[in-house]
Amino acid sequence: MDEFGMQFLLIYFLLIRSTASDTITTSARIRDGETLISANGVFELGFFNLANSTNRYVGIWYSKISVPTYVWVANRESPLTDRSGVLTVREPGVLAILNGTNGTVWSSAFTPATTPAPNPTARLLDSGNLIVKDADDDDNFIWQSFDYPCDTLLSGIRLGWNYVTGIETYISSWKSDDDPAKGQYSSHVDPNGYPQMLLKKGDIIQYRIGPWNGLWWSGAPDTSNDPTYTLSLQIFPNEVRYTEGIIGDSVLSMSRLNPNGEGVRSTWNDRTNSWASYTNLPVDNCDNYARCGPHGSCNAGTSPSCGCLDRFVPRDPESWGRTDWSDGCVRRIALNCAGDKFLKYSGIKLPDARNTTYNVERRSLADCQVDCSRDCSCVAYTQLNISGNGSGCLFYHGDLIDIRAMASSGQDIYIRMAASESVDVASNGRNRERTKTITIASITSVASVVFVCLILVYVYGRRPKKDLSMNDEVVGLFSATHVKEAELPFFSLPTVLKATDNFSNKNKLGEGGFGPVYRGVLEDGHEIAVKRLSKTSRQGVNELRNEVMLIAKLQHRNLVRTLGFCAQGEEYMLIYEYMPNHSLDLMLFDKEKSRLLDWQNRFNIINGIAKGLLYLHQDSRLRIVHRDLKASNILLDADMIPKISDFGLARSFGGNQTEAQTRRVVGTYGYMSPEYAIDGLFSVKSDVFSFGVLVLELVSGNRNRGFLLKEHNLNLLGHAWSLYKEDSLRKLVDPCLEEAFDLGQVERAIHVGLLCVQNSPDDRPNMSSVVFMLGNEVALPQAKQPGFFTERDISIDHSSNSSNPTASHNQLTITWTQGR
Numbered sequence: 001m002d003e004f005g006m007q008f009l010l011i012y013f014l015l016i017r018s019t020a021s022d023t024i025t026t027s028a029r030i031r032d033g034e035t036l037i038s039a040n041g042v043f044e045l046g047f048f049n050l051a052n053s054t055n056r057y058v059g060i061w062y063s064k065i066s067v068p069t070y071v072w073v074a075n076r077e078s079p080l081t082d083r084s085g086v087l088t089v090r091e092p093g094v095l096a097i098l099n100g101t102n103g104t105v106w107s108s109a110f111t112p113a114t115t116p117a118p119n120p121t122a123r124l125l126d127s128g129n130l131i132v133k134d135a136d137d138d139d140n141f142i143w144q145s146f147d148y149p150c151d152t153l154l155s156g157i158r159l160g161w162n163y164v165t166g167i168e169t170y171i172s173s174w175k176s177d178d179d180p181a182k183g184q185y186s187s188h189v190d191p192n193g194y195p196q197m198l199l200k201k202g203d204i205i206q207y208r209i210g211p212w213n214g215l216w217w218s219g220a221p222d223t224s225n226d227p228t229y230t231l232s233l234q235i236f237p238n239e240v241r242y243t244e245g246i247i248g249d250s251v252l253s254m255s256r257l258n259p260n261g262e263g264v265r266s267t268w269n270d271r272t273n274s275w276a277s278y279t280n281l282p283v284d285n286c287d288n289y290a291r292c293g294p295h296g297s298c299n300a301g302t303s304p305s306c307g308c309l310d311r312f313v314p315r316d317p318e319s320w321g322r323t324d325w326s327d328g329c330v331r332r333i334a335l336n337c338a339g340d341k342f343l344k345y346s347g348i349k350l351p352d353a354r355n356t357t358y359n360v361e362r363r364s365l366a367d368c369q370v371d372c373s374r375d376c377s378c379v380a381y382t383q384l385n386i387s388g389n390g391s392g393c394l395f396y397h398g399d400l401i402d403i404r405a406m407a408s409s410g411q412d413i414y415i416r417m418a419a420s421e422s423v424d425v426a427s428n429g430r431n432r433e434r435t436k437t438i439t440i441a442s443i444t445s446v447a448s449v450v451f452v453c454l455i456l457v458y459v460y461g462r463r464p465k466k467d468l469s470m471n472d473e474v475v476g477l478f479s480a481t482h483v484k485e486a487e488l489p490f491f492s493l494p495t496v497l498k499a500t501d502n503f504s505n506k507n508k509l510g511e512g513g514f515g516p517v518y519r520g521v522l523e524d525g526h527e528i529a530v531k532r533l534s535k536t537s538r539q540g541v542n543e544l545r546n547e548v549m550l551i552a553k554l555q556h557r558n559l560v561r562t563l564g565f566c567a568q569g570e571e572y573m574l575i576y577e578y579m580p581n582h583s584l585d586l587m588l589f590d591k592e593k594s595r596l597l598d599w600q601n602r603f604n605i606i607n608g609i610a611k612g613l614l615y616l617h618q619d620s621r622l623r624i625v626h627r628d629l630k631a632s633n634i635l636l637d638a639d640m641i642p643k644i645s646d647f648g649l650a651r652s653f654g655g656n657q658t659e660a661q662t663r664r665v666v667g668t669y670g671y672m673s674p675e676y677a678i679d680g681l682f683s684v685k686s687d688v689f690s691f692g693v694l695v696l697e698l699v700s701g702n703r704n705r706g707f708l709l710k711e712h713n714l715n716l717l718g719h720a721w722s723l724y725k726e727d728s729l730r731k732l733v734d735p736c737l738e739e740a741f742d743l744g745q746v747e748r749a750i751h752v753g754l755l756c757v758q759n760s761p762d763d764r765p766n767m768s769s770v771v772f773m774l775g776n777e778v779a780l781p782q783a784k785q786p787g788f789f790t791e792r793d794i795s796i797d798h799s800s801n802s803s804n805p806t807a808s809h810n811q812l813t814i815t816w817t818q819g820r
């Protein structure tokens with residue numbers, strides 16, 4: 001190579017180096033237009049401006065993705081007004097942004113305690129941390145951006161307090177999407193009492209994410225099994241700090257506090273080229289701080305949402321009646337200190353922990369009770385750390401504030417009661433059996449009240465009179481005001497008759513849960529589907545009521561949309577958007593039509609159902625268990641987007657419970673989880689089971705029920721599991737897909753499906769994990785044996801039931817009453 005060539009190469013390498021460096025030194029500053037890139041190319045630092053503004057900022061963003069995502073902004077309060085800025089580092093170790101006339105626009109803090117660096121450099125790390133240190137000292141950082149986070153919590157940032165310096169590290173939102181200056185919202189680790197996470201608007205607590213329970217924040221969904229990140233809170237004499245760590249580095253993941261005060265956790269999805277959010281907090285109105293006042297408990301699934309804790313009564317019944325809940329509730333019987341006892345309340349978000357004391361040495365709950373009963377100011381106790389077998393005690397003093405029912409991650413608290421307070425009236429009794437019975441009793445009685453009301457409506461064709469002692473929502477079910485409250489438009493009977501051509505047979509689409517379904521066309525050309533309650537269906541009345549109450553409040557891309565309601569004389573109808581591709585079973589299990597469902601369609605359908613279900617379980621205001629998820633309840637729109645339908649059996653799970661039991665087991669063979677079919681226990685995890693069955697059906701093109709291979713008597717689940725153990729999942733794939741699929745994606749889907757149908761509900765992932773595992777190439781846990789994996793399994797326990805399965809709606813749905 002000649003000399004010229006050498007020089008060219010040298011210059012070339014120098015150029016490469018200077019554009020892709022991760023370091024600034026006193027002699028190498030960066031100008032607007034240049035950037036630093038971290039060693040492995042994860043993060044990039046440079047100048048940028050936001051959509052509707054010409055202000056220039058220095059910040060850090062993800063380098064490899066096309067959606068600009070700024071995780072940190074240096075001069076968030078002091079933007080440059082033109083492109084003449086430079087970022088420089090100078091002695092004794094200060095990072096500074098200079099403008100065109102070399103005026104300092106922003107500079108990093110230099111505390112007097114820090115050792116000056118003779119040769120300061122700044123480096124952008126692959127964690128997204130920008131550090132300042134001496135070139136010769138790799139161990140001591142003079143300054144780091146992780147100590148001054150903006151709105152984004154990256155793995156490695158420590159939120160919390162340093163009690164020695166008195167400095168707090170916290171997250172604060174941007175002012176708006178085009179102004180990164182400090183906005184109204186901030187989230188803090190609050191060190192008063194036992195540390196808890198608070199979301200504030202200005203100085204006012206907006207949402208209390210709750211005290212740390214050893215695994216997660218008590219007021220947020222249980223994330224202890226989340227496959228992407230781990231949370232941890234550490235308490236030291238001089239420091240309390242909270243960190244989130246990403247598991248593995250295969251995904252980009254971040255938590256951000258939006259300008260509107262919403263905490264969003266998201267992961268980057270390469271396939272859709274966008275951020276997918278999978279936790280949004282706060283969840284609903286019950287997350288508004290202290291919404292129901294002291295000793296009130298908020299339940300998003302009931303109306304009104306505020307109630308007193310059991311054995312408590314409104315402090316001021318009059319204001320309580322006006323739905324002003326701020327005064328809260330008081331004990332029915334005042335405490336006496338000596339002889340007081342403690343009663344257990346389950347499934348709740350722990351109250352505000354600012355007025356608590358704690359003891360990490362005590363091991364058992366019995367120890368906690370001993371300590372608490374000795375101290376008259378101790379009004380309640382709970383386990384401090386529920387990790388493992390549980391340890392430590394948390395003692396409450398003063399009023400118990402900001403309690404809510406948690407659908408799936410609630411905890412227990414033991415509240416002090418007067419000795420004369422009864423133990424047995426409440427639904428939060430001392431043991432589970434009791435709770436179950438009462439739940440059943442109350443469900444049954446509400447149902448019968450409703451039923452009686454409906455009969456009245458039928459017979460007299462008039463609205464039931466309002467009885468204020470009963471739940472408004474129940475009594476006013478079919479009154480126009482109720483329908484209006486549910487924001488469900490009212491359709492007149494003539495409109496529906498005209499649209500469906502007087503329910504003509506040619507418009508009949510099929511039989512739904514409680515009666516026939518017709519297609520119709522409104523005058524404006526909109527197509528609708530009308531579900532008409534058959535006059536003979538008693539059960540249908542309950543189910544229709546259920547559906548009206550639940551689905552009207554739900555809105556999601558993957559749930560069928562209810563357009564309205566029609567009730568006139570003896571006619572009761574629900575009106576939905578029309579789904580041109582009908583239900584999934586008609587397509588998937590049809591030899592010819594199933595060819596139209598290529599793998600991409602099927603995978604999109606799996607993802608869509610998962611998202612719809614996640615919304616039901618976690619993101620909607622009511623937390624809902626569908627209870628009858630199956631292929632015939634998945635409708636497909638013109639673009640093959642799946643919509644979950646038929647909420648006739650769904651139950652809102654707002655109560656202080658994570659699971660419930662019913663004597664009427666209704667659902668569909670082949671989709672029911674063992675604990676539901678055998679014990680009548682249902683929870684979000686029974687839906688997860690049904691979802692798993694659906695996934696395996698979608699991959700294989702076979703129904704779980706009725707699936708039969710000559711060589712064994714396994715059903716589809718058993719068959720999938722045996723292929724999984726043999727490591728030959730490919731054999732499960734529907735032959736009509738003809739190899740036109742991404743094997744990795746198919747295997748991932750089957751594996752997730754198998755995780756969902758595991759025998760024990762506790763082993764099954766929740767839907768947010770499912771959505772995540774489907775969308776990201778993360779390592780999956782080993783699947784254990786599925787429940788109900790042989791055909792024979794299913795019938796084992798039926799012999800003990802007092803009545804036969806009856807085909808109440810259609811031949812696929814069974815109903816029986818348990819002999820308990």
Ligand SMILES: *[C@@H]1O[C@H](CO)[C@@H](O)[C@H](O)[C@H]1NC(C)=O
Pocket residue numbers: 051052177178
């Ligand atoms: C920019 O302005 C347009 C029009 O006012 C608005 O629609 C858009 O949302 C703005 N973009 C951002 C990021 O604020």
Ligand SMILES: *[C@@H]1O[C@H](CO)[C@@H](O)[C@H](O)[C@H]1NC(C)=O
Pocket residue numbers: 100101102
């Ligand atoms: C700003 O500082 C740089 C480097 O010290 C120098 O080259 C430049 O002339 C200065 N610009 C102005 C406007 O003073």
Ligand SMILES: *[C@@H]1O[C@H](CO)[C@@H](O)[C@H](O)[C@H]1NC(C)=O
Pocket residue numbers: 081099100101102103104105
């Ligand atoms: C540069 O910054 C200095 C100090 O902040 C300020 O006084 C000066 O007006 C700025 N110059 C320009 C061109 O913005």
Ligand SMILES: *[C@@H]1O[C@H](CO)[C@@H](O)[C@H](O)[C@H]1NC(C)=O
Pocket residue numbers: 214233234235385386387388389391
């Ligand atoms: C909670 O308990 C677990 C297991 O016993 C322990 O590893 C963890 O450090 C504890 N956490 C706190 C905050 O005490």
Ligand SMILES: *[C@@H]1O[C@H](CO)[C@@H](O)[C@H](O)[C@H]1NC(C)=O
Pocket residue numbers: 388389
């Ligand atoms: C939990 O309790 C069981 C049974 O008492 C014991 O065997 C186990 O070691 C305990 N685990 C921890 C983490 O303390």
Ligand SMILES: *[C@@H]1O[C@H](CO)[C@@H](O)[C@H](O)[C@H]1NC(C)=O
Pocket residue numbers: 355377397398399
């Ligand atoms: C904390 O509890 C004590 C004891 O009941 C009470 O006197 C005090 O007012 C409470 N403090 C706060 C801030 O609620």
